[in-house]
Amino acid sequence: MTTGAIRIGTCSWTESEGGEAGTFGVESPHDRLARYAERFDTVEVDSSYYALPAPSMIRAWLERTPPGFLFHVKAYGALTGHGIDPSRLPPQLKSLAVSPSLLPEAAMLANSSADRELVRISDPVALREVADAFCEVLQPLREAGKLGFIVFQYPPWFTCKSANRDYVLYCQDMMKAFPIAVEFRHGSWLTTPRAPGTLSFLRENRISYIACDEPQYGNLTTVPFLPDLTTKVAYLRLHGRDSEGWAGHALSREMYSYGENELRLFANHATRLARKARTVFVMFANCHGGHGLRNALTMKTISN
Numbered sequence: 001m002t003t004g005a006i007r008i009g010t011c012s013w014t015e016s017e018g019g020e021a022g023t024f025g026v027e028s029p030h031d032r033l034a035r036y037a038e039r040f041d042t043v044e045v046d047s048s049y050y051a052l053p054a055p056s057m058i059r060a061w062l063e064r065t066p067p068g069f070l071f072h073v074k075a076y077g078a079l080t081g082h083g084i085d086p087s088r089l090p091p092q093l094k095s096l097a098v099s100p101s102l103l104p105e106a107a108m109l110a111n112s113s114a115d116r117e118l119v120r121i122s123d124p125v126a127l128r129e130v131a132d133a134f135c136e137v138l139q140p141l142r143e144a145g146k147l148g149f150i151v152f153q154y155p156p157w158f159t160c161k162s163a164n165r166d167y168v169l170y171c172q173d174m175m176k177a178f179p180i181a182v183e184f185r186h187g188s189w190l191t192t193p194r195a196p197g198t199l200s201f202l203r204e205n206r207i208s209y210i211a212c213d214e215p216q217y218g219n220l221t222t223v224p225f226l227p228d229l230t231t232k233v234a235y236l237r238l239h240g241r242d243s244e245g246w247a248g249h250a251l252s253r254e255m256y257s258y259g260e261n262e263l264r265l266f267a268n269h270a271t272r273l274a275r276k277a278r279t280v281f282v283m284f285a286n287c288h289g290g291h292g293l294r295n296a297l298t299m300k301t302i303s304n
Contacts, residue, residue, distance in 0.1 A: 004279075005274070015293060041069055070148040151210065160194055181233075209228060213236070234281070238286060
């Protein structure tokens with residue numbers, strides 16, 4: 001990682017940037033990542049949240065990207081306490097899954113019919129097995145120097161309390177020496193009185209903090225945008241600001257397009273962080289409809 005570098009990318013390489021089929025006019029999934037890597041030097045993988053990547057998929061990523069390209073890989077949902085599709089679980093782990101209806105946060109999951117079909121892994125032995133398999137499949141990325149962070153995006157019901165801080169450390173331990181970065185989705189972690197303690201906790205344990213931009217409702221259902229760093233690497237993850245869409249389906253959350261003034265503000269934050277950081281990642285998660293790709297390209301122009 002280059003000292004003070006600002007690296008810009010998106011949280012998907014499969015969306016069209018608008019008006020053309022596929023990424024930059026490429027319809028073939030085989031070629032989309034290669035075309036993306038001609039313009040960006042980092043990307044976040046979202047598919048790993050839903051299932052462990054296949055070794056063949058990892059090999060393809062390596063083949064289609066140049067030296068120095070970095071993949072940030074979203075942690076498998078089972079590791080962050082989310083419900084997961086039982087059909088994608090290894091057979092030996094299916095008996096250890098727990099129905100969300102038995103969990104205290106079931107009411108928060110009940111808003112989605114899809115969530116009611118998911119299961120949860122709560123057994124520590126099973127979680128360790130999943131984590132070991134996850135690390136094993138990512139090892140080739142690490143050996144090639146193309147692995148950035150394992151992105152742990154915790155669920156909205158993961159509140160700021162001692163047991164959950166312990167679980168963050170447990171996740172760090174499960175990932176062994178793989179670097180992790182954490183994104184909190186409940187505002188209690190970053191309220192005015194608690195934010196300093198949250199950042200200190202991450203600094204003390206050498207865990208990178210992800211600063212998110214998302215709609216604000218004036219309560220704890222979303223987190224405030226607090227650009228800061230807890231290691232030598234800063235990570236800004238930009239979801240968009242569509243308050244109406246944020247409460248709906250996942251795809252509707254990603255439909256927001258940042259204006260140039262908003263992008264310039266993020267560029268200023270990134271430049272400020274780069275004075276203290278070895279690297280600043282600016283990752284656009286507003287991918288649906290090509291907004292993330294277009295915003296990232298504009299951001300690159302602004303930052304140069």
